[in-house]
Amino acid sequence: MRGWLIDCRIQPNPFNQTRREHSMQATTVIPADLQEFMDDVHAKVKGHATRKETEAFLELWSPSPDASIMAAVGGYCVGFDEVSKLLRWVSEQLTFDTYQFETLTVHADQVLATSVGLEHLASAGEGQHTTLRTTHVYRREDPGWKLLHRHAEPLTPIDENQVGGPTSTEESAR
Amino acid sequence: MSVHTNHVSGDLGLEDFMTRCEEGLLHQLQGDSELLLAQWSHDAEVAILGAIGSYARGWDDVRSHILGAAKALKALNWTGLRVERIVTHVADGMAASVWLERATREVGEPRSRTLRVTHVYRREQGQWRLLLRHANSVSPEDEATEQSLLST
Numbered sequence: 001m002r003g004w005l006i007d008c009r010i011q012p013n014p015f016n017q018t019r020r021e022h023s024m025q026a027t028t029v030i031p032a033d034l035q036e037f038m039d040d041v042h043a044k045v046k047g048h049a050t051r052k053e054t055e056a057f058l059e060l061w062s063p064s065p066d067a068s069i070m071a072a073v074g075g076y077c078v079g080f081d082e083v084s085k086l087l088r089w090v091s092e093q094l095t096f097d098t099y100q101f102e103t104l105t106v107h108a109d110q111v112l113a114t115s116v117g118l119e120h121l122a123s124a125g126e127g128q129h130t131t132l133r134t135t136h137v138y139r140r141e142d143p144g145w146k147l148l149h150r151h152a153e154p155l156t157p158i159d160e161n162q163v164g165g166p167t168s169t170e171e172s173a174r
Numbered sequence: 175m176s177v178h179t180n181h182v183s184g185d186l187g188l189e190d191f192m193t194r195c196e197e198g199l200l201h202q203l204q205g206d207s208e209l210l211l212a213q214w215s216h217d218a219e220v221a222i223l224g225a226i227g228s229y230a231r232g233w234d235d236v237r238s239h240i241l242g243a244a245k246a247l248k249a250l251n252w253t254g255l256r257v258e259r260i261v262t263h264v265a266d267g268m269a270a271s272v273w274l275e276r277a278t279r280e281v282g283e284p285r286s287r288t289l290r291v292t293h294v295y296r297r298e299q300g301q302w303r304l305l306l307r308h309a310n311s312v313s314p315e316d317e318a319t320e321q322s323l324l325s326t
Contacts, residue, residue, distance in 0.1 A: 028219060066261050068272050070290045074312050076272070078260060104231055105219045107294065107305055111265035114294045116221050116229075116306060133223045135292050135308040137270045139263065148263065149272060151292040153310045156227040158242075 028106050034113055034138065037145040038106070041136065046099035049121055054091040058084050062139060062146035070151040072132055096121040096128075113138040113145070118155060131155040185264050191295065191302035192262070192271060200255045203277055205248025207240050215296060215303035223308040225289050252287075254278040267297040275309070288312050 041060055047053030061067055065079045069086060073093075077086045102118040115136045122129035137149035191213070198210030214220060216233040223229045226246065230239035258274040275289040294306035 066263070068261050070272070070292065070310075076260060076274075076290060104229065105221050105306075107219065107268070107296065109266055109268035109296070112263060112268040112270060114268075114270065114306060116223065116308070133229060133308070133310075135223065135294075135306065137263065137292070137294070139265070149261075149270065149292065151272075151290065151308050155229070158226055158228045 028108065030106055030108050030113075034108055034145055037138065038115055038136075041147060042099075042101040045101070045119065048087065048091055049094050049096050049099050049119075052091045052094070054087050058087060060147050062141060062148045064141075064148075066148070068149045070149075070153075072153050095123050095125075097124045098122045111140050112148075113140075119152065185269070187297075188262075188264055188269055188295065188302055192293075195293070195304065196255070196257050199257075199275065202240065202244055203247050203250075203252040203255055205244050207244045211237060211240060213304050215298055215305050217305065220304070221306050223306075223310075225309045225311050251279055251281050252277040253280050269295040269302070271295070288314075 037060070044053070044057040044060055048057040061080060061083060063080045067080045067083050068076060068078045069083045070076045071086060071090060073086070073090060077083050098121065100120040102120065104116045104118065106115045107113060115138075117134050119132040119134050120129070121132070131154065132152045133155045134150070134152040136147060138145050139148040140146075195210070195213050198213055201208070202210045214233070214236065218232050220233055220236050221229065221231045222236045222239050224239055224243055226239075226243045228239075230236045254277065256276045256278070258276065260272045260274065262271045263269060271291075271293045273291050273293075275291055277287045277289075279285040288311065289309045290312050292306070292308040293304060295302050296305050297303075
């Protein structure tokens with residue numbers, strides 16, 4: 001069975017928090033350790049995408065069987081073993097030179113948190129560049145925050161044809 | 175017209191809410207956004223990265239994005255939606271679900287379309303609300319490619 005529900009109450013939040021002001025006059029309270037972890041995630045994604053430093057990125061992932069990824073390559077993987085196998089394969093395909101992360105929104109609670117942003121990737125050689133829409137879900141585990149889920153694919157302009165999506169006359173199994 | 179789901183229960187309030195979201199998504203596929211919009215938080219930092227492309231942030235823009243997508247969807251005559259839940263996480267006042275949405279059309283030539291979807295929910299005044307929807311279409315070829323590389 002591929003679906004399950006995880007009750008992941010673990011431990012209370014540390015007291016040290018920062019308040020992030022957003023342009024829409026709303027405020028999201030982001031624990032200081034979460035902000036530090038998200039900054040580390042962006043640094044390690046950069047290493048993964050530009051220098052094939054995937055092992056350092058994998059160290060930030062939850063090693064649990066409910067970790068998951070919907071990567072830009074398509075499909076999905078569940079469980080750290082599948083996630084790590086996919087990311088190692090992906091890193092061999094990537095040839096980007098630069099990476100910049102742009103935060104759109106962050107929501108945080110005691111145990112779960114999420115961030116949404118844009119990842120701008122470019123390669124100097126052939127002028128290749130892309131922007132990924134990215135959602136991350138984080139979970140506070142022992143001893144700290146871990147990346148639990150990543151969903152990313154290229155940002156595209158509004159295209160009403162896309163609501164139809166690529167269609168098939170056959171149902172794919174996965 | 176039908177909604178099929180793989181039910182996995184734990185937090186009954188969340189389970190009920192996710193079922194309402196699925197019903198709202200079926201209505202959305204058929205061009206009626208009302209039920210789906212009713213599930214959203216009105217927070218200034220809600221966000222949608224919809225299958226139609228681009229993104230919207232803040233309740234007013236998210237609402238416009240959903241209404242715009244419904245107009246386009248209505249013409250496509252989707253008749254069914256099956257949600258395949260992959261994993262759901264819940265802790266205290268926040269939850270996240272990862273699933274596939276398979277829309278089907280049985281009018282004329284049968285067709286299907288698959289979306290990969292991440293939702294984030296928050297409990298507000300005792301009621302779960304949608305905070306984030308990230309959805310993108312994926313082709314059977316994409317899925318086959320990934321399955322192939324994972325089997326090597």
